[in-house]
Structures are given as structure tokens and as C-alpha cells.
Amino acid sequence: MRYIFFSWLLPFAVTCFARNALAVQYQSSSSLNHTLAVVSTDENFYTQANQLLQQQLDLITRIEQALISPDANRMRAVRGQLTVQTKIVEGFLKRQNRSSPVLCNPTDASPLPGQLDNSQTKIYCSLSAASQELLKxxxxxxxxxxxxxxxALVRKLPLINGERQSDPVMAMKPIQRPYLNQPATPFSTTEPNLELTNQPTPRQSTEITSPSTLPIIGRITKTAIANYVPPIQPAIAAPETVLTILATAKQMLTAVQTEFPAGTKFRDSQETTTALDRFAYGLDPQEPQTYAKFLRLPHTGIFRALPTLAYQRPLNTLWNRLQPSVSERYPFPALGNTQGGFNPSLALQVVGDRFKLQDQGVDYSFMVDVGDIPLEKLDHQLKSVALPTREFFLNYQPPKELAALPVERRRFITGKDQNWNQSQVILASATAKLHHTYIVRSLQFQLPEILLNRQLTNLEQSRYIDQLKQIRSSDIILAFRPVRSRTDGSYTILWRVLNELPAPQISY
Known part of the structure; x- marks a missing residue:
């Protein structure tokens, strides 16, 4: 009964709290309306119009983001903000002139009513037209x-000033308010943490990737949880009609900005979003300039190594699988020339307090911290590196058979069953230390789909012999050096390819 009685207040509650939650730059409607009630002057007109035009531009950006977001609360918020913004603009227009259709009709030859000059009239009409366009x-x-x-669950919103739900046990239940700043709770909230199904042994305490995640080529293997099917993430595309309306409104608002007094500035919310994304995952613009001398050397580069959590979807959250991921927006640097779709890369990530190459398929690598040796002093013979490490990196021979690659990979991940004469265990990871240099040997392979999807019998091998010969590979020795660390655990990395060894020839 309570919700029925106050149902007429619900839309206002939705829009106001949406505006407060996701649009901090919005002024409260009461304070803004109080400002608009002041007698209009030229300065007052441009100040108020500037605020309204900026709010409309910000709203367009938030709507664009909500269109491709699976979060119901974000869509709910922009719907309320649209209503609030339309009413605010409508109030401003009425206070400036009560005959908007006549004023903005280009075919009308009557003199301009009121005291708006030509520039103010153009701003006035652009605000009106953009508002009507967005209202569609x-x-x-x-x-x-x-x-x-x-x-996701779309809950009934409490009243704008909050309310207590009736409870037979807790008479003084906390007040609930219609906050929309938190994502809506998805219906599929039972995803298990598969990483916890195989805890490492004490000998494996330095592991980065559990051996259970390694692929077994050509065979069906047991899963961590029997008959478990992970939820399919939604694929959400923005409707073309909506994008057209947004583009039209934005064009109106952008074109009229030249009518404002000189020095008036507007911010582009889309550019701000892009800059914030680059700040979170990319390099700072000045970093390539800082190391320009080093980057002029052949086979060198700079990139930002992110914590591995940056590439993972948190459990029980919704992502739009049509949107580019972090690794797609900020790809790992390529180490060699692309050949037939095969492109070796430096997939370096930070896992805990360690550097680790996130190798895919049967790829594997190993690395050693060689201390504070400048990258410029390293050569293809590794003369600046200690003799045991140098000999191992230059003389190590990978397996010749495909089935042995996962076994060899486990040796470097776990440190077990290493049959070479070394004074130290060679691992696939190393403790992250700023201004230290790391030598890496990376072996990468491109396997045909037929090997990844099924186990071939001897009879079938002759039928797919051409595909089996398509195994491309690379064997690269490189070095990288972290030159800057950030509070989020990421590092700015300089890297250099030192030696490209003959590609391993793998037999099936």
C-alpha cells in the first residue's frame, strides 16, 4: 500500500538519485532553479547557458556508456537524468523567452522578441533543439x-528521502535510500573460484600459474567441477537509432560553442573518459619522450606491465563481451614480424610481487634477474651476464615433440625435475624489483586447430598431415627492465630483443 500511495513520487525519486549518484558535476535542481530565477543579464545568460550545455554534453556521454553496459542501475540513472535535465532546460528557456517556437523558426520574419541578441538566440535555440532531440x-x-x-535485479526504489522497510524482528531497521552508484546484482551470482580448487604445495609456493591450467593437447580432460558450465556474458550493442540521436544532439551543442564569449571553455567528457582509461592502463604521454634515446636502438620498446587482475573479470559480475578488453585496448608488444597470423609477443604481467609471462597454449618461458645491468650493455652473446646463466640461456635446447612441451613448461613453473647442472633453480617468474634487468627466453608456438580440439589416430594423421606441418614457432632471448612503479602494482617496462634463435621444429 505504501508503494501504491507514493507511486507518483517514484519517477522523481529515480531521477534525482540517479543524478546524485553518477553525475557529481550536476547541481541540485533547487539551487540551479534559484540561480535561473535571477533577472537575466548578458553575463548571467552565458553563465547559465554554459552550465546547461556542458550538462547536456556530459549526459550524452553517460547515455553512450549506459547503452553498452549490462548494469541496470546505470541505465536507470541516465533515464532519470534525462527527465531532470529536460525540465531544467525547459525552465531556463521559459524564463528567457516564452515564445520559443517563434524565436527559433528560421522562416519567421518577425523581429526577435525579448532582449536576446543573435548569438544568444543561436545558443537558446540549440539548447532547445538538443533537449527535444534527447527527449526522443x-x-x-x-x-x-x-x-x-x-x-540483474532491478529493485523497487525507496522514497527520495529514504524509508525503513517493515520488519517483524528489527523494529528500527536502517533507512534505505535509492542509491544507484553500485552495480545491480546479477542473477548469476554463484560462480566458483576455480583458482582455489588446486592449492599449491609448499614446494610450489613461488608458482604463478597452477599446473592444472596447462593444456593437454588432443585429449578431453576432467574439469575442476564436474558438469560446470560458466555463465555466458551478455553481448550488448547500442541501437543505431539511439546513436544517431545522440550524434545529432552533440553536433548541435558543439557547433554553437563558437557563439559564446571568447575564453569560454567546454570539456569533452569522452576525451576525459579516454584519458582516465589511459591513466589506468596505459603509458604516460611523456614516458616515450623520456626514454627516446634508448627507443632509437633497434628491437626495443616501452610498455606498461599491469597486474594480472587487470585482465580478469571479477567473479559474479557482468561484462559486455562485445567491448574490447584491456589486452585488446592495450596490446602486448610484438617481438618479431607477423607470419601467417603468428605474432610472438611479450605478455608480461605482474602476479603478486613477481613478473611472469602469461604464456598461452603450450608456450613457455623462463627468466632470471641479473641485477642492475643497463639494457644498452647487453648483446646477443650476453657477455655482461654471469657465465652459468649465460651458458644456460644460450645452450638450452627445447623438446622436439609436442607432447613434451607441457612437461617442460611445468618444470619452469614448479622448479621441479630440472636436470641441468645449475647452481640455482630456473623459474618462469622472478621477484619484481625496480631498476633491475631480467633476461628472458621465450618459446612460443602456433598450433593448428585440429590439435587443440581432438586426439588424432595414426590413420587420421595422414589425412591432416598438411595441417600438422603448420606448427609455427619462435625462440627469442630478450631483456626487460622496470624503470617506474605505480601504486596499483604496475610497472613501466623497457625491453630489448637480444637474440632470435632458430625456430624449434616440433613433431607430433
């Missing part, structure tokens, strides 16, 4: 919100 999105956003409700 209201029924579409309602429809899209209902679709988001298929992915």
Missing part, C-alpha cells in the same frame, strides 16, 4: 532498462 530517447531507454532487468 525516453521510451527507448525505458525499453532498454526492461532488457537489462533480464540480467
Amino acid at each position: 530517447l525516453a521510451p527507448v531507454l525505458d525499453q532498454l532498462l526492461s532488457r537489462r532487468g533480464e540480467l
Whole structure:
């Protein structure tokens, strides 16, 4: 009964709290309306119009983000913000002139009513036209919100000033408020943490990747949980009609910015979003300039090694699988020339307090910290490196058979069963230390799909002999050096390819 009685207040509650949660730069409607009530002057007009135009641009960016987000609360918020913004703009227009259709009709030859000059009239009409254009999105956003409700729980919102739910046990239950700053709870919230199904032994305490995650080529293997099928992430594409409306409104608002007084500035929310994304995952713009002298050397590069969690989807959260991932937006540096789709890369990540190459398939690598040796002093013979390490990196021979590659990979991950005469165990990871240099030998392979999907019998091998010969590979010795660390655990990395060894010839 309570919700029925106050149902007429619910849309206002939705929009106001959406505006407060996801649009910090929005002024409260009461304070803004109070400002708009002041007698209009030229300075007042441009100040108020500047605020409204910027708010409309920000709203367009948030709607664009909500269109491709599976979060129901984000869609719910922009729907409310659209209503609030439309009312605020409408109030401003009415205070400036009460005959908007006449004022903005280009075919009307009557003199301009009121005291708006030509520039103010153009701004006035652009705000009006953009607001009416955005208002077309209201029924579409309602429809899209209902679709988001298929992915996550859309709760009834409490009243705008909060309310207590009736409870037979807790008479003084905490006040609930319609906050939309947290993502909606997805319906599929039972994802198990498969990384905890195989705890490392004490000897494996330095492991980065559990051996259970290594592929077994050509055979069906047991899964960590029997009959478990991970949830399929939604694929969400923004409707073209909505994007057209947003582009039209943005074009109106952008074109009229030249009518404001000189020195008036507007921020591009999309550029801000891009800059924040680059700040979170990419290099700072000045870093390539700082190391320009080193980067002029052949086969060198710079990139940012991120914590491995940056590439993983948190459990029980929704992602739009159509959107590029972090590794797609900021790809790992390529180490050689692409040949037939095979492109060796430096997939260096930070796992805990260690550097580790996240090798795929049957790829494997090993690395050693050689101390504070400048990258410029290293050569293809590793003369600046201690003799035992140098000999091992230069003389190590990979297996010749495909089935032996996963076994060899486990040796470097676990440190077990290493049959070479070394004073130290060679691992696939090393403790991350700033201004230290690391020597890496990386072996990468491109396997045909037929090997990844099934086990071939001797009879079938003759039928697929051409595909079996398509195993491409690379064997590269390189060095990298972290030159800057950040509070999020990432490092700015300089790297250099030292030696490209003959590609391993693998037989099936």
C-alpha cells in the first residue's frame, strides 16, 4: 500500500538519485532553479547557458556508456537524468523567452522578441533543439532498462528521502535510500573460484600459474567441477537509432560553442573518459619522450606491465563481451614480424610481487634477474651476464615433440625435475624489483586447430598431415627492465630483443 500511495513520487525519486549518484558535476535542481530565477543579464545568460550545455554534453556521454553496459542501475540513472535535465532546460528557456517556437523558426520574419541578441538566440535555440532531440530517447531507454532487468535485479526504489522497510524482528531497521552508484546484482551470482580448487604445495609456493591450467593437447580432460558450465556474458550493442540521436544532439551543442564569449571553455567528457582509461592502463604521454634515446636502438620498446587482475573479470559480475578488453585496448608488444597470423609477443604481467609471462597454449618461458645491468650493455652473446646463466640461456635446447612441451613448461613453473647442472633453480617468474634487468627466453608456438580440439589416430594423421606441418614457432632471448612503479602494482617496462634463435621444429 505504501508503494501504491507514493507511486507518483517514484519517477522523481529515480531521477534525482540517479543524478546524485553518477553525475557529481550536476547541481541540485533547487539551487540551479534559484540561480535561473535571477533577472537575466548578458553575463548571467552565458553563465547559465554554459552550465546547461556542458550538462547536456556530459549526459550524452553517460547515455553512450549506459547503452553498452549490462548494469541496470546505470541505465536507470541516465533515464532519470534525462527527465531532470529536460525540465531544467525547459525552465531556463521559459524564463528567457516564452515564445520559443517563434524565436527559433528560421522562416519567421518577425523581429526577435525579448532582449536576446543573435548569438544568444543561436545558443537558446540549440539548447532547445538538443533537449527535444534527447527527449526522443525516453521510451527507448525505458525499453532498454526492461532488457537489462533480464540480467540483474532491478529493485523497487525507496522514497527520495529514504524509508525503513517493515520488519517483524528489527523494529528500527536502517533507512534505505535509492542509491544507484553500485552495480545491480546479477542473477548469476554463484560462480566458483576455480583458482582455489588446486592449492599449491609448499614446494610450489613461488608458482604463478597452477599446473592444472596447462593444456593437454588432443585429449578431453576432467574439469575442476564436474558438469560446470560458466555463465555466458551478455553481448550488448547500442541501437543505431539511439546513436544517431545522440550524434545529432552533440553536433548541435558543439557547433554553437563558437557563439559564446571568447575564453569560454567546454570539456569533452569522452576525451576525459579516454584519458582516465589511459591513466589506468596505459603509458604516460611523456614516458616515450623520456626514454627516446634508448627507443632509437633497434628491437626495443616501452610498455606498461599491469597486474594480472587487470585482465580478469571479477567473479559474479557482468561484462559486455562485445567491448574490447584491456589486452585488446592495450596490446602486448610484438617481438618479431607477423607470419601467417603468428605474432610472438611479450605478455608480461605482474602476479603478486613477481613478473611472469602469461604464456598461452603450450608456450613457455623462463627468466632470471641479473641485477642492475643497463639494457644498452647487453648483446646477443650476453657477455655482461654471469657465465652459468649465460651458458644456460644460450645452450638450452627445447623438446622436439609436442607432447613434451607441457612437461617442460611445468618444470619452469614448479622448479621441479630440472636436470641441468645449475647452481640455482630456473623459474618462469622472478621477484619484481625496480631498476633491475631480467633476461628472458621465450618459446612460443602456433598450433593448428585440429590439435587443440581432438586426439588424432595414426590413420587420421595422414589425412591432416598438411595441417600438422603448420606448427609455427619462435625462440627469442630478450631483456626487460622496470624503470617506474605505480601504486596499483604496475610497472613501466623497457625491453630489448637480444637474440632470435632458430625456430624449434616440433613433431607430433
